[in-house]
Amino acid sequence: RKxxxxxPGPFNVPEGATVAFNCTYSNSASQSFFWxxxxxxxxxxxxxSVYSSGNEDxxxxxxxxxxxxxxxxxxxxxxxxxxxxxLCVVNDSGGSNYKLTFGKGTLLTVxx
Amino acid sequence: NAGVMQNPRHLVRRRGQEARLRCSPMKGHSHVYxxxxxxxxxxxxxxxxxxxxxxxxxxxxKERFSAEFxxxxxxxxxxxxxxxxxxxxxxxASTEAGIDTQYFGPGTRLTVL
Numbered sequence: 077r078k079x080x081x082x083x084p085g086p087f088n089v090p091e092g093a094t095v096a097f098n099c100t101y102s103n104s105a106s107q108s109f110f111w112x113x114x115x116x117x118x119x120x121x122x123x124x125s126v127y128s129s130g131n132e133d134x135x136x137x138x139x140x141x142x143x144x145x146x147x148x149x150x151x152x153x154x155x156x157x158x159x160x161x162x163l164c165v166v167n168d169s170g171g172s173n174y175k176l177t178f179g180k181g182t183l184l185t186v187x188x
Numbered sequence: 189n190a191g192v193m194q195n196p197r198h199l200v201r202r203r204g205q206e207a208r209l210r211c212s213p214m215k216g217h218s219h220v221y222x223x224x225x226x227x228x229x230x231x232x233x234x235x236x237x238x239x240x241x242x243x244x245x246x247x248x249x250k251e252r253f254s255a256e257f258x259x260x261x262x263x264x265x266x267x268x269x270x271x272x273x274x275x276x277x278x279x280x281a282s283t284e285a286g287i288d289t290q291y292f293g294p295g296t297r298l299t300v301l
Contacts, residue, residue, distance in 0.1 A: 080230075110289075117277075117297075118294065118295075119279055119292040119293060119294050119295050120231065120279070120292050121292070122289060122290075122291070125289070163230070163231075168233075174219070174221065174236055174243075174244075174283070174290075175233050175236070175244065175246075175247075176221075176223075176231075176233060176290060177233070178223075178230040178231040178232075179230055180228075180229060180230040181230060
């Protein structure tokens with residue numbers, strides 16, 4: 077089982093659509109969870125941290141289910157500028173809190 | 189407030205040459221991390237350094253790769269005798285001590301001919 081597994085994508089949606097990304101992780105001891113976005117040939121940029129209580133930032137909502145080892149990201153009212161690869165990221169614990177493990181990412185294209 | 193800086197942004201080397209990649213962390217950050225992203229793959233952790241100390245190099249290939257973060261100056265990732273399989277994007281990230289949100293630099297794209 078891969079350490080962090082994401083929907084393979086790609087996702088093509090029209091502007092204004094709602095899109096959901098799913099992610100599972102294998103290390104039950106992981107402590108921190110994030111969604112990053114990566115534009116083509118650019119660096120990953122932090123989109124949001126993910127908390128057990130769920131958190132929302134404008135059009136973006138992230139959820140964490142520790143029992144199922146599942147993380148999700150929901151984008152509402154998608155914009156053209158949301159087109160990017162979305163990376164599910166988990167810290168690899170086991171005593172450390174720094175070793176980030178990345179999923180391969182899911183490519184989103186928002187079409188006019 | 190400048191972010192994480194990496195140079196060069198693009199580096200071309202022939203097989204057998206050496207590649208040196210530099211990373212300057214964000215101001216006030218003393219922890220540096222290197223990741224490698226192979227084509228069509230996710231980022232993979234390579235090494236974690238603090239000033240003058242390698243904390244975790246479990247993701248570094250056993251041979252030809254080394255990293256340092258001297259007391260003064262940038263962190264350096266060094267690849268000796270490069271091979272085509274080393275072609276990748278190398279990203280550096282930094283954090284403040286004890287804070288786990290990592291901020292990434294723009295990366296160095298290494299191409300080995």
